[in-house]
Amino acid sequence: MKKLLLVFLLAFTACAPKSSSKLDVTLELTPSTPRIGKTNIVLKLMRDKQILEGWNVSIEGNMTHAGMGTVDGTVTELGAGKYQVKNFDFNMSGDWVLTVTAKKDSETLTNDVKLEVAQ
């Protein structure tokens, strides 16, 4: 109960929670302006201007509207800080959020990237 109260108090005083992250994500999409359908994505991952190599990377796509399920992609490493996601399924048009998570040893980095998928 105390924990809950504390959370409430914190929430009342804080601004909207921020997703803290040190992960820099650059997206290359084919086709370059995403449309409904399968899309190939290349992620370029960096931290403090250093490329990330040999990390275990996962990607999760969500729309910004509640009630839409989650789309997962399979990530393979290409080298030189690049990771590939083949046939990522943007199955509805609108605002999407791609959550990229990179893990290595006991470290986890994550970031949300917003993009719009056209009709």
Place this chain on the structure above:
Amino acid sequence: MIAQPRASRFNVLRLPVVGTFLRWRYSRFVLQVPLFLLALLAVFDGFTGRQIAPVNVATVSVWVHYRGLVALAIALVGNLFCAACPLMLTRGPSKFFSRFIPKLEFPKWLQNKFLVLGLTVLFLFCYEFFDLWASPFLTAWLIIGYFAAALIVDTLFAAGTFCKYVCPLGNFNFAISGASPTQITAINANVCTSCEGKYCLNGRLETTTTRAPLFGNRSEHVLLELPMAGEGHATRGSFPGCETDLFVPAIASNTDCTLCLNCVRACPYDNVALEVRSPIQEAITARPKADWALFITVLTWAGLVNAFAMIPTFFSFATSLSSFLGTRSEAVLLVVIQGFGILGGVALSSLAARLSGAKLRDYASVLLPMCLGIWGGHYLFHFITGYATLLPNIVTALQHLGLPLANLPKPSIPRADGIFPVQVVITYVALAASGYAAFQKASVSSNGDSRSLIFKLLPQVLVLLVIATITLLIFSQPMQARGSLLT
């Protein structure tokens, strides 16, 4: 004298298990507690969880499940959400605060539906402008705001003021439950005529020797000395009456009925039924007051505008409007689109009523089935695509609270194409129901003159066809969930 229910009428409260449960004093509380806990969890997750709407309990429970189930329950049974409304758990605290704060009288000029109409329109604007559906954080604030408003209003004013005059959700439910298949009725009107205390309205205070209406501004000050008080159905205790001021034998619609069943427990003669009725009965017979007629009409057209805001056409329309008006202000564009849609619709409905030789209130109830169809068809879309997304998110939120639960897999996005045929059926059923109600209304007022009937009916049918066509056009489009109006 205990009246027997008429055999032709089906009383839900006579059902074996369900009926017994509903009549039980604490049934409402039992239904409220789980919803209250869910609301707490939604607020917790909204503030602390991931700020992505589909993976947060706040956004999923409010915008997918709450909305979907409200409409479904109203179409199939009745206003079940108000019956189980967790906001009413603020009754305890507001009673406590009332000990220190004197009760005020809710201003006379606010004792109508105009305030809640304004609040509803304001809410619909905020919903689009702040993209409430996309923000767990704002949704959590919305939940808190609702609880705070219920607490404050019902502390300062008589209990029930919030439900009747302030709550947009409640009044939304009152309106669309105009097309639901149940209603509170008196079993035997004669029993009511000879009823000394109007307990269903005033409440009842029963001891072993006396029975009286509950004191307060509704009290009729009848104190009966009863040798048999406190027996049979008339159990001893204090039973509040109808908080929204409905008098059972006079009830002709579901307007303002929260299905709290206070009346059932307050009536010492067991004379109150939750009766199964035709879902279009109210559309045919009701003649709402001007303010409520306006509310129903606005809600119907607002349902179209709200659904329109989810399809690609809306965004291209906003873009053209932006260059036409020379503004990129989302607020201005939204006000113009919503204002045009709602006011234009109300003007059309008023014109149709005028052409039918009547006032808006004479034909407003005809819209009830259509109104339920539009909102229900839209919410059903979100509910069917998203019903499976709540449980995994609840599990994640509970894990954050420290419960050792196993992860549930996140459901993938279903293709929503299969829902369109269902929406088409809903729209046609609603159109047929509203059309039939219009026909009945027009026949009554034209006294068998078929020429007059045609002239009265035609404008109503045309408006209904316009509404149904727009509804189908919107439902047939693919959904596009987008935050910003302009690119």
